[in-house]
Structures are given as structure tokens and as C-alpha cells.
Amino acid sequence: MKSPLLGRFALLLLLPWALLVAVVLDSERGRARAPRLAAPRRPAPLPAAAAPAPAPAALPTIYAITPTYSRPVQKAELTRLANTLRQVARLHWVVVEDAAGRSPLVSRLVAGAGLPVTHLHVPTPRRYKRPGLPRATEQRNAGLAWLRQRHQHLPPPQPGVLFFADDDNTYSLELFQEMRTTRKVSVWPVGLVGGRRYERPIVENGRVVGWYTGWRPDRPFAIDMAGFAVSLQVILSHPKAVFKRRGSQPGMQESDFLKQITTVEELEPKANNCTKVLVWHTRTEKVNLANEPKYHLDTVNIEV
Numbered sequence: 532m533k534s535p536l537l538g539r540f541a542l543l544l545l546l547p548w549a550l551l552v553a554v555v556l557d558s559e560r561g562r563a564r565a566p567r568l569a570a571p572r573r574p575a576p577l578p579a580a581a582a583p584a585p586a587p588a589a590l591p592t593i594y595a596i597t598p599t600y601s602r603p604v605q606k607a608e609l610t611r612l613a614n615t616l617r618q619v620a621r622l623h624w625v626v627v628e629d630a631a632g633r634s635p636l637v638s639r640l641v642a643g644a645g646l647p648v649t650h651l652h653v654p655t656p657r658r659y660k661r662p663g664l665p666r667a668t669e670q671r672n673a674g675l676a677w678l679r680q681r682h683q684h685l686p687p688p689q690p691g692v693l694f695f696a697d698d699d700n701t702y703s704l705e706l707f708q709e710m711r712t713t714r715k716v717s718v719w720p721v722g723l724v725g726g727r728r729y730e731r732p733i734v735e736n737g738r739v740v741g742w743y744t745g746w747r748p749d750r751p752f753a754i755d756m757a758g759f760a761v762s763l764q765v766i767l768s769h770p771k772a773v774f775k776r777r778g779s780q781p782g783m784q785e786s787d788f789l790k791q792i793t794t795v796e797e798l799e800p801k802a803n804n805c806t807k808v809l810v811w812h813t814r815t816e817k818v819n820l821a822n823e824p825k826y827h828l829d830t831v832n833i834e835v
Contacts, residue, residue: 590621591690591711594678594763598670599637599698600629604815606636606835608698613644616696619707624696625677627670628652636834651677659776665784668774671695675766675773682767691763695756699814702757706809709801710760716793719802721755724812730755732798732805739798739805752786752795757810759785765792 595616599605609626616624626641628634631654641648653673655666675693682689692713696702710717718739720731725746732754733741742753752759766772772791779787802809 591692591763593619593622593692593694593707593711593760594625594674595622595694595696596625596627596671596674596678597696597698598627598629598667598674601634601636603818603820603835605698606640608815609637609640612696612698612700612702613640613646615702615704617645618704619646622707623647623649625649625651625674627673629655629667629670649677663781665774665776665779665781667697668776668779668784672773678763678766679770682763687764689763689767692760693763693766694760697756699812700757701811701813703809706802709809713760713762713801714799715765715797716759716761716789717799717801718754718759718805719800719810720805720808721758722808722811724755724757729808730758731808732758732800734800734804737800737804739795739800747782750783750786752789754785754789755812756785757812759789759798761792 597609597612599609613624616622624641624644624646626637626648628637628651630652633650633652638650641650651670651673653669655669659665659668678693682691692710694710706719709719718732720729722729724730725744727745730742730744730753732739733743742748742750744750744753747753769792772788774784775787
């Protein structure tokens, strides 16, 4: 009788310990099954910062003076020129109308040109509108006067370059890169001018020694208006240098102007020693308006 009772009593005493051992073993198995969290990764080192590009503000400003006059192709040619100039950094466009006032057509165009623009106007006296006389004299001089007046009260240095950008030419963007380093007066070839495929300064040992031209090679500066640029400092230091009316002949205005500010020996050849054409004297074909009615017949008035 005592043995069965003792056995049951011993079983009751061992049961709690057995349960405790089971709980401990189950806990250890759970730890073994639990996924281990990956250690946080260090962020990859950032690449070294590239050297900052030069700020556009450090570039000399190019002042492009464009004389213009009313004609059927005026808006088309100014639009083409604006599309080119808009792509040039640090450029200020000076548009000078041959008119007694600013025309609505040009005013709207320059307002939407997308670049800094100054819009001027000055009429050519009627006595100077005869065939065979120089053109755009008053307009170019008005641009020079505005440029000098704008800078006369500013402290030096005032880095800048002046370029006469007629609206009937075609310009490579590379041309503006070339002229921006002008120290005094820089020169380069011009295509489709003077009855030849191109005209250019002849360069030897980095200096201009003559002119390859088909018209008046005896000119002091046998060069087209699109073939040179002038430093702003030169313009400011020669306040009386302007385009002349009296005594000037067609095709001689460039020489008459450049003689006042430089010499041939001082010219700075650009465009790979004047062997690359970066501007073309294209001119728009004369428009055929033979079928245009004498009086406006359309129900709307469209600006062309």
C-alpha cells in the first residue's frame, strides 16, 4: 500500500520541475528560429564635387548693335537674328530703328526676344536716303551714343565687346566665343561678300598683313561691317569715334570708323588666324509681291 502512494507523491513533486525545463527549452528554440537583423550599412561616400563652372557674370558682355528699317522681310530677319542671339550668354541686344518712333512690330518682337534688349530709334534724314550713299549711319551712331552714356558713370573695369550685327546676316554661335576675348579690335573672315565666296584678313605670324578681297583692296581696312569687334574700353576711350556722313563713300564706313581707334598692326586675328568663316552676308531674297492687292482685302489684319 505504501509504495503506490509514495510513487504518486514523487510524481507530483517532479511535475513542476519538468514543466519548467520544457518552457526553458522552448524559449531557446524560439531564439534560434528568430531572424537576425542585418547590421545597418554605412552610406557610400559621395563622389568628390566637380570644380564649379565659371559664373556667367564673369564673362565680358557682348553688345550687339543692330540697325533695322521697315520692309516686308524685317520681322523674319529680326526673328532669325533673335533666335541666334538668345543662345549667347551675357549678350545685350541694341536694336535701332530707322524711324521717327518705335514701331509696334519691332516693339512686340524685342519684348518677346527672350534676352536683354534696348530698343532705340532715329530717322535717317531724307537727303541721305539716295542710292549710292552709306546706310545705317545714324542708327549705328545712336547705338554708340547709348553705350557711352550707359557706362560713363560706372567705375572701371567694365569688360565688354561691341559688335555690329546687321539683321540680314547669318551668325555661327562660335563667332561670339571668338570675339569675347577681344582686347582692342579683333577681325575674322566674312562669307558671301564682295562678289566672292569670302573675304578675309591675310595673317602672317599672328598679325594682319593684308586683305583677301574682291572690291577695293586699297581700302585701309578692307573689311565688312560683320568682320570685326571692338573692346568696350576702346569705345569709351575714343568718345568722338563715330561713323561719318561727310566725305564717306559706300563701303568705306568700316575704314573711316576703324582709322579713328586702331591700326592694322594692332588688329587681333580670330577664327583660327582668319581661316574659318563664322558669319555670312546672306541677305534675304527680294520678296515677290506681284499678286498682293493694292488695298487690303482680307477680313483680318495679319502682321508678317
